[in-house]
Amino acid sequence: MSEVKDVSVVLGQVPTQHMKLNVGPQHPSTHGVLRLVVELEGEIVVDVYPVIGYLHRCFEKVAEQHTYTQVVPYVDRMDYVNSMNNELPYVLGVEKMLGITPSERIQAIRVICAELNRIASHQIAVATFGMDAGAFTPFLYLFRDREKILWVLEKLSGSRLLYNYIRIGGLMRDIYPTFKDDLRDIIKTIRETNAEINNLLNNNKIFVERCANIGILPPDVAINYGCSGPMLRGSGIPFDLRREEPYLIYDKLDFDVCVGSGTVGTVGDSWDRNWVRMLEMEQSLRIIEQAMEMIPDASEDVRAGIPKRIAPKGELYSRAENPKGELGFYIVGDGKPKPVRVKGRSPCYVNLSVIPEISKGYMFADLIIILGSIDIVLGEIDR
Amino acid sequence: MESNFILELIGNNIWAYLVTALIPLIFVVVYALVAILGELKIASWVQDRLGPMRTGPWGIIQPVAEVVKLLQKEDITPRNANKPLFNTAPFIVFTGSFAAFAAIPYSSKFIPADINIGVFYIFAVSSFTVIAILMGGWASNNKYSVLGALRSASQMISYEIPTCLSIIAIAALANSLSVSHIINAQSGWFWNWNLFGGQGPLYKFLFIPFTLVLFLVYFVGSLAEANRNPFDIPEGESEIVGGYHTEYSAMKFAMFYFAEYANMYVVSSMITILFLGGWNSPFGNFLNSPIWQAVWFIGKAMFFVFVQLWIRWTLPRVRVDQLMHICWKVMLPAAFVSLIFISLLGVIN
Numbered sequence: 001m002s003e004v005k006d007v008s009v010v011l012g013q014v015p016t017q018h019m020k021l022n023v024g025p026q027h028p029s030t031h032g033v034l035r036l037v038v039e040l041e042g043e044i045v046v047d048v049y050p051v052i053g054y055l056h057r058c059f060e061k062v063a064e065q066h067t068y069t070q071v072v073p074y075v076d077r078m079d080y081v082n083s084m085n086n087e088l089p090y091v092l093g094v095e096k097m098l099g100i101t102p103s104e105r106i107q108a109i110r111v112i113c114a115e116l117n118r119i120a121s122h123q124i125a126v127a128t129f130g131m132d133a134g135a136f137t138p139f140l141y142l143f144r145d146r147e148k149i150l151w152v153l154e155k156l157s158g159s160r161l162l163y164n165y166i167r168i169g170g171l172m173r174d175i176y177p178t179f180k181d182d183l184r185d186i187i188k189t190i191r192e193t194n195a196e197i198n199n200l201l202n203n204n205k206i207f208v209e210r211c212a213n214i215g216i217l218p219p220d221v222a223i224n225y226g227c228s229g230p231m232l233r234g235s236g237i238p239f240d241l242r243r244e245e246p247y248l249i250y251d252k253l254d255f256d257v258c259v260g261s262g263t264v265g266t267v268g269d270s271w272d273r274n275w276v277r278m279l280e281m282e283q284s285l286r287i288i289e290q291a292m293e294m295i296p297d298a299s300e301d302v303r304a305g306i307p308k309r310i311a312p313k314g315e316l317y318s319r320a321e322n323p324k325g326e327l328g329f330y331i332v333g334d335g336k337p338k339p340v341r342v343k344g345r346s347p348c349y350v351n352l353s354v355i356p357e358i359s360k361g362y363m364f365a366d367l368i369i370i371l372g373s374i375d376i377v378l379g380e381i382d383r
Numbered sequence: 384m385e386s387n388f389i390l391e392l393i394g395n396n397i398w399a400y401l402v403t404a405l406i407p408l409i410f411v412v413v414y415a416l417v418a419i420l421g422e423l424k425i426a427s428w429v430q431d432r433l434g435p436m437r438t439g440p441w442g443i444i445q446p447v448a449e450v451v452k453l454l455q456k457e458d459i460t461p462r463n464a465n466k467p468l469f470n471t472a473p474f475i476v477f478t479g480s481f482a483a484f485a486a487i488p489y490s491s492k493f494i495p496a497d498i499n500i501g502v503f504y505i506f507a508v509s510s511f512t513v514i515a516i517l518m519g520g521w522a523s524n525n526k527y528s529v530l531g532a533l534r535s536a537s538q539m540i541s542y543e544i545p546t547c548l549s550i551i552a553i554a555a556l557a558n559s560l561s562v563s564h565i566i567n568a569q570s571g572w573f574w575n576w577n578l579f580g581g582q583g584p585l586y587k588f589l590f591i592p593f594t595l596v597l598f599l600v601y602f603v604g605s606l607a608e609a610n611r612n613p614f615d616i617p618e619g620e621s622e623i624v625g626g627y628h629t630e631y632s633a634m635k636f637a638m639f640y641f642a643e644y645a646n647m648y649v650v651s652s653m654i655t656i657l658f659l660g661g662w663n664s665p666f667g668n669f670l671n672s673p674i675w676q677a678v679w680f681i682g683k684a685m686f687f688v689f690v691q692l693w694i695r696w697t698l699p700r701v702r703v704d705q706l707m708h709i710c711w712k713v714m715l716p717a718a719f720v721s722l723i724f725i726s727l728l729g730v731i732n
Contacts, residue, residue, distance in 0.1 A: 021526050028624060043530075043703055134612065134700025140430040200697070206613055207699045364530075365622050365702045 018046055021364075025054045029132050029368045032378030034352075036371070043363045048356045052349075055382040063342035068094050068168060068310040068333075071342060075329075076162040078344065079380040081124050084110075084117035084153070085322045086380075087166040090329045090342075092247055093318025094310065097333060100169045102305050107248045108294040109175060109302075110166055112183070113153065114248075114320075115284040115291070119190060120149045121323035122277040122284075125230075125375040129274050130201045132372035133210050138201040145193045152182045168310055171302040180292055187285050194281060202271075202278060211274065212265030215358045215370035219268065225354045228347050229325025230280065231374060234260035234273035241321035253290050255283045270373035277375070280323075311337050324348050324375060344383055348376040388492040388673070403495050407484040411645055418644045419446035422692050429696040456633040464630065465522035472519030473631065473638035479511030480645035487652045488562050490662045490676035501562035502550060502656065506543075509649050510608070512642060513539040516617065519639075520627035531626025534703060535617030539608055541710045546604035548718035549597040552725040553657045556581050566661030573665035578658040580728065590728045593721040598658045600718045602687075605650035607706070610643065612695035616703055651687035652680070659683050 021038045024030040033054035039047040059078060063071045075090045076083040088110065095102070102110075127142035150160045155176055157165035165172045201207055217227070222235040232239055240257040242250040258279035260272030313335040319328035325347025332341040351374050359370045389406075393399040423445060427434030435442030460469060486501040488494040498504060513536055520532020554560050556577060557568040569576050580587035580594055607614035618626035628639045655661055661683075662676035670679075701709070 019526060029622065130699065134615070135698065137430050137696050140432065144431060201699070204699060206701055209705055210699060210702060363702060363704065365616070368622050 016041060023367075029371065031128060031371070031376055034371075034376065034378055034381070036355075036367075038364065038367065040364060043365070045359055045362055045364055045367050048359050048367065050352055050355060052352075052378070052381050055378045057379075057383065059344065059383040060342055063339060065338065067337045068312070068339060071339065072167065073162065073164045075344075076164055077379060078346070078383055079121075079322065079324065079327075079348070079377045080161055081377060082117055082121040082323055083161060083163045084113040084166065085121070085320065086327060087163070088114055088247075089318045089320035089322075089327050090331070091166050091168050092320065093316055093329050093331050094168045094312060096318060097312035097314055097316055097331065098168070098307060098310065100305060100307065102170060103300065104249065104294065105296055105300050106171055106302055106305070108291045109171060111248050111250065111253070111291045112288050112295075113156070113163075113165065115287045116149050116153060116183075116186070118323045119281050119284050120146045122281050123149075125277050125323070126197065126201075126274060129369075129372040129375070130207070132368050133207055135201055135204075135207065138197050141193055141197065141200075145189055148186050148189060152179070152186065155179075155182070167303070167306055169305040169307050174299055174302045175295070180295075183288060183292055187288060190281065190285060194278060198278065202275065208264045208271060210365075211269065211271035211369055211373070213269050214265075214362060214366045215270045215373060216266050217268040217273075217354065217358050221354070221357060222268070225357065226350045227325065227354055228350065229322065230273050230276040231325060231351045231354070233258060234276045234373075235268035236260055236262075241319060241326055245319070247320060249291065249294065250287075252294075253287050255287050258283060270369050273373040273375075277323075309337070311335050319345070322347055324377065324380070325351055327380075344380075346380045346383060348374075348378075349381045352376050352381060387494065387497070404485075406493075407487070407495055408481070410489075411481060411484060411648075414648055415641055415644045416446040416450075418647065418688060419449065421689065425689065425692045426696050429693065450637065453633055453637040458633040458635065459630075461524060461630050463524045465524070468518045468522035469630075470635070472515045472522065473635040473642075475518065476512045476515035476642040477638045477645070479508055479515060480642040480649060482508040482511070483649045484645070486562060487649065488566065488656070488662060489680060490673045491563070491566075492673035493677070494563060497561070497563055500560045502554065502560050502565065502653070505562075505649065505653060506547065506550060509646060510539065510543055512646065516627045519631065523627070523630035525630050527623040527625070527629050528627050530623045531617045531629070534623075535610065535627055537703075538610075538614065538617060538706060541707060542604045542607040542614075542714075545600050545710060545714040545718040546608065548715070548722050549601040549604070550657065552597050552718075552722045553577055555722075555726045555729040558729070562656055562661070565656060566663065569660040570663050572667045573660065576658060576660040576663075576665075587728060590724060593724045594658070596717050596721045597725065598654075600714050600721070601657065602654060603709070603714065605654065606691065606694070607710070609646040609650050609691070611647065611691050613698040613701050614706060615695075616700060616706060647688050647691055648684060651684040651691070654687050655680060655683040 019040045021040055023038055024035040025033040030036065035051040037049040037051060038045055059074055062074055072087055072090065075086045078086050123142040123146045127139040130138040153163060154160050157163040157172055217231065217235050219235045219237050222232050222237065236259050238257045238259050243257050258276050260267055260276050262272060263275065264271050312333040315332040317328055317330045319326050327347055328345035330343040331339055334340050355371065355374065359367045387403060389402050390399050420443060423434050435445035438445045438448045460466060483505045485496045486498060486504050516535045517532045520528040553565065557565040559565060568582060575582045578594055578598055580590045610617050618628065628636055631639060662680040664671040664675065664679055
């Protein structure tokens with residue numbers, strides 16, 4: 001007879017091997033070419049390690065080789081779904097270095113463009129977030145409406161995504177005659193669709209169960225990591241650069257800073273971040289409605305203010321509220337036509353860095369939800 | 384053999400049986416093409432777009448084009464896959480779903496195999512697919528496939544229990560597991576359907592809440608068994624890429640696809656048999672000839688196929704633990720309680 005071995009197994013403490021799963025760079029839900037090295041215990045996420053750099057295009061080095069005007073198209077390509085908002089902080093920074101203040105008409109048009117693009121960006125965020133949760137139909141509804149915004153921006157600038165419209169000291173061209181009618185049409189459509197999206201997706205029982213209490217980002221952690229935008233506001237901190245450090249005509253406009261309130265779960269969960277984006281779309285519509293009235297009827301040469309020679313001297317940090325958060329540029333000029341250094345502070349990059357902190361202990365399906373709620377664009381993270 | 388008109392026409396010989404076997408196969412192929420087109424068109428109708436419009440008028444030959452495309456594709460087997468398992472899995476998954484068609488009736492004059500445990504047989508062979516999914520997922524040597532296969536195994540085995548309970552309840556009501564018995568017990572007007580308590584005196588309407596619960600349990604369970612949204616986590620695209628069929632390509636992938644569509648019809652026809660009076664016309668003897676019965680049966684089953692597509696394009700996906708929660712803590716107790724009361728009704732009858 002063989003000897004009976006005494007094997008002691010403490011239930012619940014059976015050692016299991018962790019599985020390393022390589023999510024991306026080609027994966028349906030990494031929103032581009034992000035790679036996540038995930039360590040799984042069964043379905044539970046033990047560790048996440050984001051690997052970035054698959055879309056690195058040397059933006060900062062390229063900016064040193066080009067004149068100040070030529071940098072603007074490169075800025076467009078950072079967050080490629082959101083070009084107008086990318087141009088703003090850069091152009092405002094250079095204008096501040098040169099001491100130019102454009103007319104109110106130009107400022108109002110810039111605000112409208114930025115807010116239109118903010119809505120388009122939030123639409124993509126909500127749409128892809130829904131798709132991460134498995135709801136495919138809201139995605140197409142939102143993209144259908146986003147198309148209307150892109151048409152208007154295309155009519156303005158000639159291109160659908162990468163506009164190169166906001167120029168240093170002015171704009172590429174003035175608005176077209178039916179601009180305001182198109183805006184009214186957009187405002188009506190988006191309000192209707194957002195009500196539908198709230199019914200179909202955001203208040204859907206399954207969706208709420210999937211997102212509530214998932215990926216909770218406490219306010220102190222959000223501040224420590226330097227999160228901004230809907231990530232920070234989702235955690236209940238009403239910080240919005242449009243309100244804190246008003247640029248353009250934002251100080252004359254009436255809008256609310258939306259924060260997450262833990263309606264269905266805890267403050268700072270994935271649902272709150274998504275909900276903040278839904279609320280901000282409505283605020284953007286309000287801003288557009290007000291800014292529309294500020295555009296004088298009389299036409300104006302919007303290119304008149306563009307300086308012939310752009311060679312500022314000095315250094316400055318210019319920032320603006322991007323849909324994803326605080327986008328900033330640190331610009332150093334030495335009086336020559338080309339900048340010495342342009343450093344971009346990317347909100348997506350900073351927001352992504354928080355993912356290992358907030359996704360441990362959740363299931364793998366939740367990790368996808370958390371990643372979707374951060375709303376990253378890899379073009380901006382990698383630059 | 385009054386339930387097979389082919390035997391009456393040709394006589395009891397080998398040709399009659401061949402024809403009997405061939406009809407379901409042709410039906411499955413035609414149905415799959417219709418269902419693929421239906422999926423494309425219903426999805427586009429839900430999503431406010433046109434869908435395929437270029438292949439033929441309104442894109443109606445798009446499914447044929449897709450099958451031809453899949454036939455042309457290279458058949459890839461990953462280098463480190465377990466080849467025998469990897470290659471047999473698609474055939475087993477299809478065998479499992481197609482075998483169920485043997486006992487699925489079309490009308491009172493044509494049930495390919497009218498066996499006395501027909502419902503049990505359909506249920507048993509259609510749960511065959513879980514073996515193939517586990518085989519394929521494991522043999523692919525891909526972590527996503529393994530995750531998908533394990534999810535699928537746990538999901539399908541769990542959901543078999545509540546669906547099984549609702550089948551037992553209906554069997555208790557009809558005193559039989561035979562497809563034709565269960566359907567004949569529901570003949571007459573639509574209030575004789577098992578959904579409304581089956582045939583019986585007026586007080587059976589008191590039991591309608593329980594039959595409705597059983598119907599819902601069976602329907603939700605069948606969605607999970609067929610891996611359809613909102614329970615499509617084994618192939619949840621946004622999480623684990625393609626789940627168990629991540630590594631499959633060409634016709635082997637088409638087999639999985641085909642089996643999924645075939646399974647959708649199987650679960651829909653089960654709902655029709657168990658709860659909606661099978662081939663019976665809803666209006667007594669109105670339009671209740673054998674040919675019309677086929678129309679009623681296929682129509683009822685296709686309606687549930689449509690509902691599955693509709694749900695798929697409307698709802699998000701649930702999470703693994705929520706799926707198990709729904710199964711074990713909501714559906715199972717509900718099914719048990721309903722089973723007890725329905726058995727009571729069966730005893731009274």
